[in-house]
Amino acid sequence: MPRDGAGDARLRRQAAVALGLLGAVILAVAAFTTPWRALAEGAPDVAPDPSRDFSAAQIARSQAFDAATSLPGYLSLGLTVLFAALLVATPFGARAVGWLRGPWWARTVLGVLVLTAIAEVIRWPLGVWFETLLRDYGLSTQNWASWAGDRLKSAGINVVLMSVMVLAIVALARKVRRWWIPAAAGAFALTVGASFVYPVVFEPVFNDFTSMRAGALRANLLAMAQRDGVPVDDVLVADASRRTTALNAYVSGFGATRRIVVYDTLLKAPQREIELVVAHELGHAKYRDVLNGTLIGGLGAAFGAILLFLLFGALRRRAGITSIGDPRAVGLIIGLLGLAGLVSGPGENVISRHVEARADAHALDLTRDPAMFVAMQKRLATTNISDLSPDAVEYVLYVSHPSSPERIAMARAWAKLNGVPEP
Numbered sequence: 001m002p003r004d005g006a007g008d009a010r011l012r013r014q015a016a017v018a019l020g021l022l023g024a025v026i027l028a029v030a031a032f033t034t035p036w037r038a039l040a041e042g043a044p045d046v047a048p049d050p051s052r053d054f055s056a057a058q059i060a061r062s063q064a065f066d067a068a069t070s071l072p073g074y075l076s077l078g079l080t081v082l083f084a085a086l087l088v089a090t091p092f093g094a095r096a097v098g099w100l101r102g103p104w105w106a107r108t109v110l111g112v113l114v115l116t117a118i119a120e121v122i123r124w125p126l127g128v129w130f131e132t133l134l135r136d137y138g139l140s141t142q143n144w145a146s147w148a149g150d151r152l153k154s155a156g157i158n159v160v161l162m163s164v165m166v167l168a169i170v171a172l173a174r175k176v177r178r179w180w181i182p183a184a185a186g187a188f189a190l191t192v193g194a195s196f197v198y199p200v201v202f203e204p205v206f207n208d209f210t211s212m213r214a215g216a217l218r219a220n221l222l223a224m225a226q227r228d229g230v231p232v233d234d235v236l237v238a239d240a241s242r243r244t245t246a247l248n249a250y251v252s253g254f255g256a257t258r259r260i261v262v263y264d265t266l267l268k269a270p271q272r273e274i275e276l277v278v279a280h281e282l283g284h285a286k287y288r289d290v291l292n293g294t295l296i297g298g299l300g301a302a303f304g305a306i307l308l309f310l311l312f313g314a315l316r317r318r319a320g321i322t323s324i325g326d327p328r329a330v331g332l333i334i335g336l337l338g339l340a341g342l343v344s345g346p347g348e349n350v351i352s353r354h355v356e357a358r359a360d361a362h363a364l365d366l367t368r369d370p371a372m373f374v375a376m377q378k379r380l381a382t383t384n385i386s387d388l389s390p391d392a393v394e395y396v397l398y399v400s401h402p403s404s405p406e407r408i409a410m411a412r413a414w415a416k417l418n419g420v421p422e423p
């Protein structure tokens, strides 16, 4: 096939059109699946007010923890940006893996390993700092050996997933001129596949899961799920207490791998509060939030693959490589993936906060117990030392859930709307 300039320009034009169309599809899917209103029309406005439900000491503790963790948090973010920029805009990545020898696929995988290791070493001290703060505040129950083990396991999983992705891109670019088409399809498939197998392949690497033992709590939770019309035949308990004192529950997977998990730390809470937490998770299951999120994530990954094709031409000279089929392009690919993750984060948070508010509304509809909902939110916020009033930057960058005062305010609005005594 001739590789003349006009042909290249046509390829880029085609990819640009596909990118625009896919971008429009992503926006449409996100707009359509995001529940922009959690409560019914006409719900009263209740302003969030931390001082109404939290003592001055609790608020001060939350602020102190937030202030202490902000610095390592922002430094870590800064290092991530710096490292990605180094990989994208300088020949650093090509040089860091240029000494590797062997067949192209081996150099590609080793390149991913080398660059992940460098990133891990750079960020390690900040991780130690952050973990020290968690221990100071009584949130971590880990020793350094298990903490380091967790971190290495995370990095290992990261290397495996990244290797599959980068290998596919490099292999396709070596064979196909329009490699962005199979790469986009592959990125979508990999994202959906990873989300599907995540609960059965990756979660057990970090935690042991057991069926909640028979008893009144389990019976009540399963009965509540049945009443809700959500098929659930088991509730799993994760041994989170070996790592944290924080309280949590979540839904992961979809279809055959969907599961509802509660932290063992949560089991000490009063039964009605645990029911409320699970009612929230049932909301996620009922509205297929994991599947919707996976769909948007997969489309975003496909978008990223096409963007990579388009940006490569502009960046390759700076990055010191000529073809994306060159294993030394690994750094540029990883750098762009890192930047893509940072850029998409705020959008994901906007969607997530609305999805979480809908799950809260679902929990209230199902249990009709706003007073217990408020009690549960207070327990979560004080035990997990949640940020009770995140500032604008934190809100945009990190906040995936409405703040506890916001969630409590919504419970009061729900109570007013439904004629239930306001807690």
Ligand SMILES: [Zn+2]
Residues within 6 Å of the ligand: 280, 281, 284, 356, 359
């Ligand atoms: Zn949730």
